[in-house]
Amino acid sequence: MEEGTHYRRKERRDRHYIRLSERRHHSGSLSVPPARPPPPLLRHSHHGICGAVTALLVGVLALGVLGQVGQATREPHEGTQERSFSIDYDNNQFLKDGEPFRYVSGSIHYFRTLPSEWRDRLKKMRMAGFNALETYVEWSSHEPEQGTYDFSGINDLPSFLTIAQEEDLVVILRLGPFADAERDMGGLPYWLLNKNPDMRLRSSDPSYLKYVDAWFGDALLPKVKPLLYENGGPIIMMQVANEYGSYPDCDFAYTSHLRDLVRAGVGEGTVLFTTDGNGVGFLKCGKIPEVYATVDFGSGTDVAKSFDTMRLFEPRGPLVNSEYYPGWLDHWGAPHSTVKAEAVAKTLDEMLALNASVNMYMFHGGTSFGFTAGSNMNGAFQACPTSYDYDAPLSEAGDPTDKYWIVRNVTAKVTL
Template sequence: MAGRLNHSLTQKESRERNFKISSYTGGTRCRSNNRKRVDKMGWVTTAKVALLLFILSVEFNVGLQEKSASKSFTIDYANDQFLKDGEPFRYMSGSIHYFRVEPSEWRDRLRKMRMAGFNALQTYVEWSSHEPEPGFYDFSGILDLETFLKTAQEEDLVVILRLGPFIDAERDMGGLPYWLLNRNPDMKLRTSDPSYLKYVDDWYSNVLLPKVKPLLYENGGPVIMVQVENEYGSYGACDFAYTSHMRDLIRSGLGDNVLLFSTDGSGTGYLKCGKIPGVYSTVDFGSGGDVTKPFGAMRLFEPRGPLVNSEYYPGWLDHWGAPHSTVSTETVAKSLDDMLALNASVNMYMFHGGTSFGLKAGANQGSKYQACPTSYDYDAPLSEAGDPTEKYFAIRDVVKKYLPIPSGTVPPASPKYSYGKVQLAPQGNMFQFKSVLQSVTQKWPLTFEQLMMPNGLVMYETVLPFRIADPAVLSISDVHDRGYVFVDTYFVGIVSREQQLFNLPLSALPNQTITIVVESQGRICFGNGINDFKGLTTNVTVNGYSLSGWKMTPIPLTNITRLSSALRKLHDMTTSLGLSRSELTGTPRGGMAIYQGSFNVPNNSSHPQDTFLRLDGWGKGIVWVNNFCLGRYWPEVGPQVTLYVPRGILKKGANTMLVMELEVSPCSIASQCYVTLQDTHVINGPTPKDESLGEQERGLIPFPPPPRRAAPFLAELSSLMSNSLLKVVSLLPGVCSSRHTSASSGFLQVSHLGSLLQGV
């Protein structure tokens, strides 16, 4: 290509040279008689060209100045307001995270927000999704940040951009890449630790900021404000050198004109560490109470300037096993009215929560570890499926008192469809699956991070080298987060960080294999514990003796290419061996197994449509549809019972479904081995604290009455083991913790233990 290009340029130069020769040497007479005229004409032409260039230059510079003057977003401190293009401006913003909404639905959600009178979008940028592995960047599909922001601009919304690097947002590790903990296990996250800043600086300077700069308002884009860090006052480090570095880093990449802000809780304790010189401080708080009080805290740090609530909560987040969070519409509307009456600018977090697809949901650490569900509905004005709620219209009525509402009608809720039963069949169990995967052997167990495993499952195996008491105590004092214990392939019980259960009674002989399948339920997303290593983070002991010689097999749940390849190998292996249906499951109750099936979507113009996956009789696991990971399910503990299946991942005709079940399935009878796609969403189901409903009402498959012979066995164990161990014994069948607190749960546990003892 280069040779051909040079050749064509040579021909062009040759033609120009021949033209000049013919023009000036066509004859001595021509050159002689017309030389003075040619010289005069050349001077005139040169002068005209110079004048034209000068005029164009002046017009261009004037144009730039006019553009700069017309495209500006600043703070008018004297009048406590924002100025957009020199005119007073107050924003009513809503949070929508592009990485929680299918791209086919972006415009629908943004338009619905604009039709509620909102004039701005606020969104985070999630580093961990864009750089899932070091040096590998992804801005495609659901991660196409540029398209999302331009779509917002097309829908007449300006953008408030929160760059991170930490975002919280109930995301795994608060949006920080897990691999930072591999690069330096002692890394001090969110500080001026050079080993941390090295990667932050590279991400910002070489990748993120160059993408953001063309999208700034002054450059014709929608971005009017950029956040520095995120709620830093809630982090214990209080490293002013770090926050100043982040400010300067953003300035170096985006310029001095962009308006920078910070966000913190509405207390002086938060603001004193969150305040950054040269960055406008804002606060966040929810509904109820006197709104002037939190704004009063803001005024201590920003005596002049517009009042801003950067996170006004219309609802709240959920945790597995706790009731669905809701906030009354009346309370939300009243507090919003109170703030707007003060001429405050408000961002509603969330306007549309969406879904934590895949394994990206995080967790919180309060009095105990609590994992977040797949749904991020947030009791927001738009539901998880993007439907306007009663709260939406109440908020719209408040907003239109202060800001103009666009003409037209609010887009309706999207149609939903019941695609019915999806018949599934077992494809193999985890013990068979590990045989087609790569393993690592080390003396002591490695964490997920050491194994470069972002999330999901790791199988840890060791051989018992000595004789133990019967029973002995197996201690896994710091499992992160949930471990399923087997002796050989016989299921023994569960250890749980969430339930703070770390010991099990163990009966095993020398040379038997102890396997612990560890599930990461999401890294902590808020506070000082975000360096949340996963897997077996300490040694495993039996009666105080440490077990060594571990074989570790990561299950590639987050890499669909590797997962699909491994599943094909599993299918070939199990087919060649001619295994029976019962041999394809990992436990007698159908746990630790992979199930697959398909369903059809009608081939007409009204399909595909949104639908919801219900898994009655299933315990705990992960689902993929058409190789897209919907996320985790755990209906037995609630509150989320169904999974949202957006139409954007479906196709006309045949669609595939893959279910990885860890605990229990209804598949002992082939005809009952199915899940259901229905047209209603259930995210406020019963939880362990809700004992008002029986099991039939919870939608669980009934279990047989407890065998009488199991009770003496439990009584004997109670005389041998402590109360904490008894609690673990109740987990032996692998049932979910929703059953631990109900009056009938003890019978279920005895029943399951009895089923394990059958044939012994």
């Protein structure tokens, strides 16, 4: 079909859909909270408004959620060699296609959300003014048995990332191999424990690295390379390791090996980064040469002090909080963790005023299906429940909370 005809038909369908939404809204069958201000205007994605959305979002659309909040992610086209994403160290910013860029990203884990709900969750995040998605990759889900790879159903990572691109989101991909994320064994496959009783996980132990090398080289990196931004896909950044500065080892041979492994698999055109706590003790072991170091912290934290600590390890480049916590994880036997929405909004506002890029961990927590929930140790064993609600802007069920609206009002004040 000719491209112009294709888009004209979609536009007519969208207008019909919005008129239908308006009729339903004014008839009283659908509504949004009357106290909410109008949402920030959003730009049409190339795919328009696809499928049925929740009653809430139909109401939002009826209020006029069709405009622009920031730079859009474009679908792959011929001439993708012009696409680029990089760090401008001279001006302390990211560059996307040669233009200044920053992101407000949200964490949504594909393995904690049913595939039938992926688009709904991503669309709601985009409508909150976010322009990027962040997700971990969980090794144990994709290689449940050694050499048997699964990228189907809830493990269909390429489809999840493609939907994100269709919903006008760029992607920040956290490769692992260890994810943490309150998952069983941090997302490492159980069968590693059967291979060598003396194996040292998350280290340069050759008996561990040979399985990491196979997972990355034979399965993961070939799957995601076509989805890199430079290749027409949505992936702008990839994380190497995960909060390694919180691990008792300072095995730089290991983290450098991971860096080289990723570079060999995807090339030099993708920004690699690390994430660690906002203290020197975390960053001194988490920082990897030739990989951009970022920090993480939650609301109520001294923002300037946290970024000053980051500057000790990255004197130039954009300020980045890779895990900004709008809530917290839960443990069995403890009350549900909550954080006041006003506190979350205040610290987010402070970071955006500094032109920082921010990833909200989590925007939608979802569910740890089956027996995949992990645990912690803090003087005693602390098991994590199936629910990973995280007191996030979208609830475990995918419903916007009061925090959603308050956060959206903050993002509406900035140009992304």
